[in-house]
Amino acid sequence: MKKVIGILRQYLFQDIAWYKLLALLVYCAVLISIEYHFKLKKTWLDTLYFQDDYLLYAALYYGLPFSLGAILLGLIGKWKPKSWLKLVALIVLIIIAFTLRNGFRNHREWIDLFPNNLFQIRIANFLFLGPIWMIIPLIWWKFFDDEKRFYGCSLKNVSWSAYGLMLLAMVPLITAASFLPDFQHYYPKARNAWPGGGAEAWHYVLYELLYGVDFVYVELFFRGFMVMALGKLIGKDAIVLTAVMYCTIHFGKPLGETISSIFGALILGSLAYETRSIAGGIIVHIGIAWLMELGGFLAWIVLN
Secondary structure (H helix, E strand, O other), rough: OOHHHHHHHHHHHOOOOHHHHHHHHHHHHHHHHHHHHHOOOHHEEEEEEEOHHHHHHHHHHHHHHHHHHHHHHHHHHOEEEHHHHHHHHHHHHHHHHHHHHHHOOOOOEEEEEEEOHHHHHHHHHHHHHHHHHHHHHHHHHHHOOOOOOOOOOOOOOOOOOHHHHHHHHHHHHHHHHHOOHHHHHHOOHHHHHOOOOOOOOHHHHHHOOOOOHHHHHHHHHHHHHHHHHHHHHHHHHHHHHHHHHHHOOOOOHHHHHHHHHHHHHHHHHHHHHOOOOOOOHHHHHHHHHHHHHHHHHHHHHHHH
């Protein structure tokens, strides 16, 4: 635990300048304010889902905030990467990967055969969309990086007890949040997958397992690929830049969850950067996700 606290203290109070953190918070506050006021994802992007050029709109929606964040942080941090070409190429590749993961829709023909299709969406994420966040980083690692292990795929230097305490600390927060209307509307996702009922126990178990696998891909992409690959070029500023993209992936979720994702990205990003492992982040991420599912189920039982 002392090691984890030391890493966080070193990063937040010594390695990263206060004005960079302030810039991150202000920039993300602007993005969140725009999204949650105008609901651009719901009222604009989602309405274009079945258009042939949807990927272009998705690239604009997700890529513009990330690109502007990179420019802002680059100017503030006075970046001097070894190769500007490599940095730009990596940023473009990240946007492409993110767009494909969130904008690819060819599998919808199969999904739309099912009336209550959240379960099929989870299966599709496992089979089609999640691997995008593994294959693209694998290509970059194989041909353009000298990282010894594939972005954080190591069990060394992991303080399991510290990550366990992080999960334990989340229990009262999630318990309190589970009784808020915004939370109850979104969780538990597994129950929303069968709004009409009729699901058996194994359906819920399989859904939650696939839901957990999603977060393995998330940690590999954000804390592995983005933090470590970008870190080779811009140092620990990569953690801050990753937090911008991580914030946008939460748009549409409860506001509190979106705001907390920024701080989660900073904490898990700094730990992954120093330990070169995403194992702890996977445990925390899956644990929190399942705790929120459990909180949603318990709140639903109590209130109904």
